[in-house]
Amino acid sequence: MNNKFDYSEANTKIFDKVISEYGWITYENALSDELVNEINDSLLPAYEVRHKIQEANGIAKNMDGTLHHLVEKQLFTLKFLEQKHAHEQIIHFLKGNYILNSLGAVINVKNAQPYVQNIHRDIRTFTGSFKLMIQMMVILDDFTVDNGATYLLTGSHQYDKKPDDQYFFDNADRALARKGSIILFDANLWHAAGKNYTDKPRRALTLAYTKPFMKQQMDYPRLLGYDFGQELNDHLKQVIGYNARIPANLNEYYQPVEKRMYQRNQE
Known part of the structure; x- marks a missing residue:
């Protein structure tokens, strides 16, 4: 079975078969060149901000080229999320509404040894057929x-046990994909970033989407501001997490249904 498709061919029937058997699927031609270039132009300044904080807090080791939590009003974030890439597939996989658990990026450069090169999966607990999280890689340079x-x-993604290094690297496939592609994969899938032997960066966005009741890695609604959420369309409110907030006091808790911080249909 093929697991690489043009984004225009995307449908949940094919997605379901491929993701069940392989654990991952590639959609080419998903993003415009304009949006890819906008994202790429923003990554280095965003990385410099984050790397200074990593260094100041003594945790910069093995974090070369890693950027976390790119949910900012001034960045590409809202434009990207508003385009609803693979929306139907994500809903189908998680069987209902979803929220953004994290949105980061990796700038993979020559001689770097970030932690993402370690064999890992992106959900710590093996969930088997119960799907809590799906990963998305946005390919910003040809892989x-x-x-x-x-x-x-x-x-x-079908097995709990972590493979040993030799078995993994002897048997793993490579995510060879063109700039502008999207790769979706089951969060139970074991994977690792490869080493870059070229003189040019290999960049990608890394996103995790989850069922709404799962905690986000960062409280994006509080980060952006609760008032800011009132300006967003229904999709952005949902995916950023405004419909799945937790009240912090009794006044926030005792509200009419339509004003509650945790809305219906967030199972």
């Missing part, structure tokens, strides 16, 4: 063997 295309151990 090749030489520049560190991600290793994905096809089918490993």
